[in-house]
Amino acid sequence: xxxxxxxxxxxxxxxxxxxxxxxxxxxxxxxxxLIFWYPPPSRVRTLLxxxxxxxxxxxxxxxxxxxxxxxxxxxxxxxxDLSRSEPSWLAxxxxxxxxGGNRLTSEEMTAKRRAERKQFKIDRARAxxxxxxxxxxxxxxxxxxxxxxxxxxxxxxxxxxKPAPVATEPPDTPVTPQxxxxxxxxxxxxxxxxxxxxxxxxxxxxxxxxxxxxDPHTNDLLSIQQIWIxxxxxxxxxxxxxxxxxxPVLQLDNPFLINYIVYHHYRSLGWVVxxxxxxxxxxxxxxxxPVFNHAEFSVVVCPVYEDPADQEAxxxxxxxxxxxxxxxxxxxxxxxxxxxxxxxxxxxxxxxxSRVSLDxxxxxxxxxHYSVREVTVRRFIPARMRD
Amino acid sequence: xxxxxEQPDAKPxxxxxxxxxxxxxxxxxxxxxxxxxxxxxxxxSAARPVIPRRGEKEFEPQPGGGxxxxxxxxxxxxxxxxxxxxxxxxxxxxxVSYAIWHPDMARAHVTLARGTLFTSLGHSAPRLxxxxxxxxxxxxxxxLLPEEALYLxxxxxxxxxxxxxxDLASVEGMEEVLGPPMSVQQAFSEMIGTExxxxxxxxxxxxxxxxxxxxxxxxxxxxxxxxPPPFDLSxxxxxxxxxxxxxxxxxxxxxxKISRMLNGGFNWWKPFRMSxxxxxxxxxxxxxxxxxxxxxxxxxxxxxxxxxxxAKPSPYQIFFNVHKPTTxxxxxxxxxxxxxxxxxxxxxxxxxxxxxxxxxxxxxxxxPPPLPRQRRPLxxxxxxxxxxxxxxxxxxxxxxxxxxxxxPPSLGRRIVNWIRPPPPGPTMMVRPPxxxxxxxxxxxxxxxxxxxxxxxxFFRFGQGAFSEWAVT
Numbered sequence: 001x002x003x004x005x006x007x008x009x010x011x012x013x014x015x016x017x018x019x020x021x022x023x024x025x026x027x028x029x030x031x032x033x034l035i036f037w038y039p040p041p042s043r044v045r046t047l048l049x050x051x052x053x054x055x056x057x058x059x060x061x062x063x064x065x066x067x068x069x070x071x072x073x074x075x076x077x078x079x080x081d082l083s084r085s086e087p088s089w090l091a092x093x094x095x096x097x098x099x100g101g102n103r104l105t106s107e108e109m110t111a112k113r114r115a116e117r118k119q120f121k122i123d124r125a126r127a128x129x130x131x132x133x134x135x136x137x138x139x140x141x142x143x144x145x146x147x148x149x150x151x152x153x154x155x156x157x158x159x160x161x162k163p164a165p166v167a168t169e170p171p172d173t174p175v176t177p178q179x180x181x182x183x184x185x186x187x188x189x190x191x192x193x194x195x196x197x198x199x200x201x202x203x204x205x206x207x208x209x210x211x212x213x214x215d216p217h218t219n220d221l222l223s224i225q226q227i228w229i230x231x232x233x234x235x236x237x238x239x240x241x242x243x244x245x246x247x248p249v250l251q252l253d254n255p256f257l258i259n260y261i262v263y264h265h266y267r268s269l270g271w272v273v274x275x276x277x278x279x280x281x282x283x284x285x286x287x288x289x290p291v292f293n294h295a296e297f298s299v300v301v302c303p304v305y306e307d308p309a310d311q312e313a314x315x316x317x318x319x320x321x322x323x324x325x326x327x328x329x330x331x332x333x334x335x336x337x338x339x340x341x342x343x344x345x346x347x348x349x350x351x352x353x354s355r356v357s358l359d360x361x362x363x364x365x366x367x368x369h370y371s372v373r374e375v376t377v378r379r380f381i382p383a384r385m386r387d
Numbered sequence: 388x389x390x391x392x393e394q395p396d397a398k399p400x401x402x403x404x405x406x407x408x409x410x411x412x413x414x415x416x417x418x419x420x421x422x423x424x425x426x427x428x429x430x431x432s433a434a435r436p437v438i439p440r441r442g443e444k445e446f447e448p449q450p451g452g453g454x455x456x457x458x459x460x461x462x463x464x465x466x467x468x469x470x471x472x473x474x475x476x477x478x479x480x481x482x483v484s485y486a487i488w489h490p491d492m493a494r495a496h497v498t499l500a501r502g503t504l505f506t507s508l509g510h511s512a513p514r515l516x517x518x519x520x521x522x523x524x525x526x527x528x529x530x531l532l533p534e535e536a537l538y539l540x541x542x543x544x545x546x547x548x549x550x551x552x553x554d555l556a557s558v559e560g561m562e563e564v565l566g567p568p569m570s571v572q573q574a575f576s577e578m579i580g581t582e583x584x585x586x587x588x589x590x591x592x593x594x595x596x597x598x599x600x601x602x603x604x605x606x607x608x609x610x611x612x613x614x615p616p617p618f619d620l621s622x623x624x625x626x627x628x629x630x631x632x633x634x635x636x637x638x639x640x641x642x643x644k645i646s647r648m649l650n651g652g653f654n655w656w657k658p659f660r661m662s663x664x665x666x667x668x669x670x671x672x673x674x675x676x677x678x679x680x681x682x683x684x685x686x687x688x689x690x691x692x693x694x695x696x697x698a699k700p701s702p703y704q705i706f707f708n709v710h711k712p713t714t715x716x717x718x719x720x721x722x723x724x725x726x727x728x729x730x731x732x733x734x735x736x737x738x739x740x741x742x743x744x745x746x747x748x749x750x751x752x753x754x755p756p757p758l759p760r761q762r763r764p765l766x767x768x769x770x771x772x773x774x775x776x777x778x779x780x781x782x783x784x785x786x787x788x789x790x791x792x793x794x795p796p797s798l799g800r801r802i803v804n805w806i807r808p809p810p811p812g813p814t815m816m817v818r819p820p821x822x823x824x825x826x827x828x829x830x831x832x833x834x835x836x837x838x839x840x841x842x843x844x845f846f847r848f849g850q851g852a853f854s855e856w857a858v859t
Contacts, residue, residue, distance in 0.1 A: 268679045382845060
């Protein structure tokens with residue numbers, strides 16, 4: 001008698017930006033796509049979503065709008081294939097047709113902010129050039145050396161600059177592809193689907209049982225056993241399909257296993273885990289989710305072979321299995337400390353072939369042979385640690 | 388006048404006055420005043436070198452060079468730098484100390500120590516000396532490690548001679564001389580490479596010394612070298628959790644164990660199932676807790692435990708013990724260091740492997756979690772040390788624990804407490820550390836100084852404790 005009932009209802013669309021935080025708390029209140037009912041009702045357990053495995057992109061596609069909205073709002077799973085994260089392509093289309101939609105999507109907010117930032121930089125450069133020209137003039141006429149200031153009351157800073165009251169309209173409009181069909185009132189068809197990475201999909205279907213995955217060729221639903229093998233195989237076969245399809249030998253150092261372990265580890269600790277390629281890392285950890293807080297930590301996954309001989313014999317080109325050169329660590333750390341994120345090296349040990357046979361890979365029980373350790377990286381600045 | 392200023396010289400004091408007409412006298416003296424001030428800033432009367440402050444970067448070059456202002460400002464700064472570098476470095480004969488470098492021992496014997504620097508530098512060593520009457524006696528004398536000697540020579544505090552094998556006593560007029568004097572260059576070339584001192588280690592040493600730290604070796608180069616007491620490597624005891632927490636934390640474990648027994652072990656095809664009758668796990672926190680079944684944390688032994696001794700020892704060895712300038716330091720009986728530092732050459736050494744980090748964590752003491760930022764002063768019964776204790780101090784001492792722990796209450800008391808939680812006592816004033824701060828600090832810290840062809844960056848590697856600070 002399970003008490004979990006994934007609800008199929010969409011939350012109401014919020015109105016103004018005023019009660020934004022309350023709206024977020026309401027819309028994104030559930031950290032997982034599970035709902036608890038009090039008092040316990042009869043046994044209800046429906047499958048939430050249906051996904052289709054796409055081996056070429058190593059992802060699972062969720063086409064239903066309802067499912068993808070729920071997966072995004074309850075735990076921030078997946079990303080829209082035409083959007084930055086939340087599937088918002090349709091909303092952008094509607095906004096651009098109506099010219100000034102009621103609520104901007106996050107992509108449109110970013111575009112607006114970037115346009116403003118660009119304008120600010122232009123204004124600042126102009127102000128600095130004016131001060132410099134003045135100093136040049138003084139030097140030319142009087143021979144007095146006035147070092148032109150790069151900051152001060154005459155020069156706008158990020159804190160003081162305000163966007164001009166709509167003198168230049170163009171930079172403010174969001175940069176979205178404009179369809180030249182303003183006349184049709186028909187809302188456009190939603191062409192977007194939600195993409196789940198394989199670790200995300202496996203987390204949802206294995207632990208929470210709220211996703212099923214269909215075979216892309218036959219459309220038959222796959223069993224959990226089939227999915228487990230298919231997800232591993234997706235990382236072992238070349239992305240371009242060849243016929244006849246070879247059945248690869250499962251490997252202990254499969255990137256799917258490594259990534260899944262890290263993903264599961266942080267999810268189980270309550271973090272919202274999302275991709276971090278923008279910051280040169282594998283994952284970003286958010287405290288409730290991207291709509292609430294900025295990411296606090298950025299995670300680099302570092303696989304470690306228990307037996308170095310396995311690494312030499314490996315047929316899987318695993319990333320970051322060798323220690324970084326210092327220049328690369330400095331690069332990553334510089335990028336991440338610039339955006340106030342702490343870098344975490346997450347080491348996943350890969351069991352030695354001599355210890356564990358490859359047969360364990362036929363079931364998720366193999367995960368008990370791996371282990372996860374974190375090492376935090378921060379700069380140490382002696383000049384500031386003297387007290 | 389304009390013509391004369393068309394091509395201004397980059398050296399204002401020689402320039403500006405020549406072409407200035409008398410009626411501009413006021414203006415000129417102002418100018419001169421400014422310029423002279425600049426000069427005095429850079430080269431005071433004693434002609435002691437001062438490193439000029441770095442200025443702000445110019446935004447962009449003027450098209451066509453403008454009126455030459457930018458070139459002028461640049462040249463002025465460059466000349467100031469050259470002047471600062473050109474200045475002769477001098478030391479007063481009244482303040483200088485003297486030492487003799489013994490290459491065979493890799494020690495410098497300080498024959499005359501002046502100044503306060505020696506309160507934290509060098510160590511005393513009894514050496515056999517032959518007195519004038521031929522009797523042999525052990526005399527304690529002050530000896531410097533190569534990095535200490537080199538640092539003092541470089542900063543102009545010590546004048547160093549080199550021990551000679553020649554019998555100078557027989558040479559007339561050389562009776563008092565014990566050897567030839569060493570130049571700074573000679574000191575660098577002779578002292579680096581002795582007693583495990585590399586150029587990278589010396590650069591880190593000198594950098595930390597200039598910041599005022601007390602820097603000593605982490606491994607005694609000989610038995611005479613005073614060492615701090617060993618670290619207490621036992622796991623840090625956190626404040627015992629409240630009774631309610633403890634009882635609550637026992638029950639789910641116990642129940643999940645029983646339910647697991649009834650269900651026939653952990654089903655790896657269905658790792659998470661909700662119990663049907665119990666209401667206790669009908670929340671997200673319990674779901675997350677139930678999902679934590681992948682082995683994690685630094686407590687798990689890192690396999691393989693047995694390994695052959697590597698052909699080459701790891702470069703990741705703690706080399707320096709560092710005391711903060713504010714830490715009271717006694718040379719003869721040093722206290723526990725505030726930091727321990729590994730020095731490596733970035734060009735030849737990649738990042739540490741997990742094994743190397745684990746080995747370093749194993750010999751490092753565990754730190755208490757960082758204290759939360761205090762919003763209001765604590766009550767008087769909390770140790771005052773906890774107020775000022777920095778979060779990075781790696782030497783946990785029992786005296787500075789955040790809260791005094793109460794003795795465990797009796798069973799009856801426990802039950803009463805469980806039913807009716809006790810009122811918040813004075814210990815409740817100590818707020819738990821912020822989870823993010825605790826995670827960022829880690830339980831143990833290893834500091835690595837990465838020297839890349841002379842430029843040093845320090846990294847702190849913390850033993851992560853995510854598993855202990857879940858965010859749900």
